[in-house]
Amino acid sequence: MASIHTKAEAVSASVMDLLCEPFESPAMAREQNTFSTSEAWAVADFGKRTVAAGWWRFECEGDQDISGVELRLISAEDALLVFSPARAANMIAMIPNRRTFSVRLMVSPWPGLSTMSKLRLRRLSRREEAGLAKAMISRVLKADRPIAKLAHAASRAIGGRTLRVQTPISVPAPPPPVPGTGQNTAFETHRHGGITAVIRASDTLHPRAFDVVSAKFASDPRLQSIYADVEEAGVIRPLPQWDPDLQLDRIAPACPVFFRGEAEAIDPWPRVASLATTEGTVTRIALPLSRRANAMSQHLSPPPRPQLECLPSVSVVVPTRSRLDLLKRCLLGLAHRTDYPALDVLVVDNGAESKALSEAIAPVQSVLAVRTIAVPGPFNFSRLINRGVAEGRGEVVLLLNDDVEAIEPGWLHRMTASAMLSGVGCVGARLVYPDRTIQHAGVMLGLAGPCGHLWKGLDEAQAEAVPQIVLPSGRMAVTGACLAVRRKIFDEVGGLDEDAFGIAFNDIDLCLRVRQHGLRTLYRGDAVLIHHESQSRGPDDAKRVRRRRLARESGLFLERWGALLQEDPFASPAYDLTRESGAVHPALKFDS
Secondary structure (H helix, E strand, O other), X not given: OOOOOOOOEEOOOOXXXXXXXXXXXOOEEEXXXXXXXXXXXXXXXXXXXXXXXXXXXXXEEEOXXXXXXXXXXXXXXXXXXXXXXXOEEEEEEEEOOOEEEEEEEEOOOOOEEEEEEEEEEEEOOHHHHHHHHHHHHHHHHHOOOHHHHHHHHHHHHHOOOOEEEEEXXXXXXXXXXXXXXXXXXXXXXXXXXXXXXXXXXXXXXXXXXXXXXXXXXXXXXXXXXXXXXXXXXXXXXXXXXXXXXXXXXXXXOOOOEEEEOOOOOOOOHHHHHHHOOOXXXXXXXXXXXXXXXXXXXXXXXXXXXXXXXXXXXXXXXXXXXXOHHHHHHHHHHHHHXXXXXXXXXXXXXXXXXXXXXXXXXXXXXXXXXXXXXXXXXXXXXXXXHHXXXXXXXXXXXXXXXXXXXXXXXXXXXXXXXXXXXXXXXXXXEEEEOOOOOEEEOOEEEOOOOOEEEOOOOOOHHHHHOOXXXXXXXXXXXXXXXXXXXXXXXXXXOOXXXXXXXXXXXHHHHXXXXXXXXXXXXXXXXXXXXXXXXXXXXXXXXOOHHHHHHHHHHHHHHHHHHHHHOOOOOOOOOOEOOOOOOOOEOOOOOOOO
């Protein structure tokens, strides 16, 4: 396979033909118009391509089901632009100016052969653009609040944001899980070609299960066990790669497990956990390789509050500027709903009115030792945090946004206990909106662009049914809105990067640099706080100047960490990358 170019290469003024462009992929090859993939969710990387301004349409035709084809364009200005037959029958995007994208292509979630007769991104002709504009205006004028919709579209275009027009495909919503009352919990085995599958007696293996698993075993002689997703009552719930911090036997007691050689018809997870102590012996295939008619009932309970023999001192660094009502609420939460005794609270003042700041701090002064540090100048989150940490006295540092509110005791004991573990770097918490829907349950790389908050927006009942939200587990990164780390580690990696990431991505960058340092990031789903997100500064993309700054920082992040965005091992490629809700990819189904 010809290698991709390191610099951005301009495509034709009118077409990007992916049947002709060179690409790199360890699991995908192309011969004439046929792509062959040896791994699930294989992606071809076409490198960087510069695309001219204009309206562009993705055209895809093949000899088989093309619903799994997905073209992903990633840039600093447009975090993630996706074209896919599974998402829209006819998607067109207006790119407002000449723009450079990283171009990636998936032809199917499933391994195998895919033959395409047409696979290209084509720029519309002047006549097509005129017809499209006429159709768009006609459609908008017939909709509710047409003036507002036209103004919104104009604002996006003027601000340099891509416009998208699509004809959505109607996909019925999956049925809700059916309680598994009286479900058969016995196991049974199926054998084929030296491989044994262990599944629930009431489940059905996918017809391609052994073919997919056999190819995976053949590709790596170290592998001894493979587990996969299950479609349960019409719903697929993706599993992460093996995570020593997450008890997979608790979250996936009924998924299909495959062993090289013989296995008994008993609970397979003790054996999997034993094998996983040797690196490279256990892996996951992110495909539904079995089906179950009803959902199995599952009770999730977080671990008990840790009993710490020695409580390390914690420096809580809270940057603030204008929303002192939020700061007051934050401090009250630390004073009255946080029962951790060894707190050193530093409020980093970036230009608050002095009298109002004093009034916000006064109600907690008798309970908390609060110090204020004045750091004037333009808002730079990284600079404020670094200055606060430098003045802190604690063994552990807690970064805490002024719009985060503690609501129950014990949360800081849990985060601190994890932060003090050998091999652990950054530790995050579960953050919810005031209505208790999920704002943050860990960061997934590659979600909605460089990264996103997986499961964002799930209500309380939905969240409590997702083990990865409830239980402590690994993440590639967590948000700096509430992040604990040992002071020694923070200093060793140089703190937050003030020059590259003054506003955005600084927390993700910190977690990834700490990971490079040989330490893992943990998420504590049993430490729950309220996040009144962005109320103190406003959303990052509210103004054009912020969008430019965000684009610059996004570009720097992609340059530094772009190679990690292909697959986050603590999440799954089976998630829909365009949505933070935890929805499954629209092309994925058991009958694929």
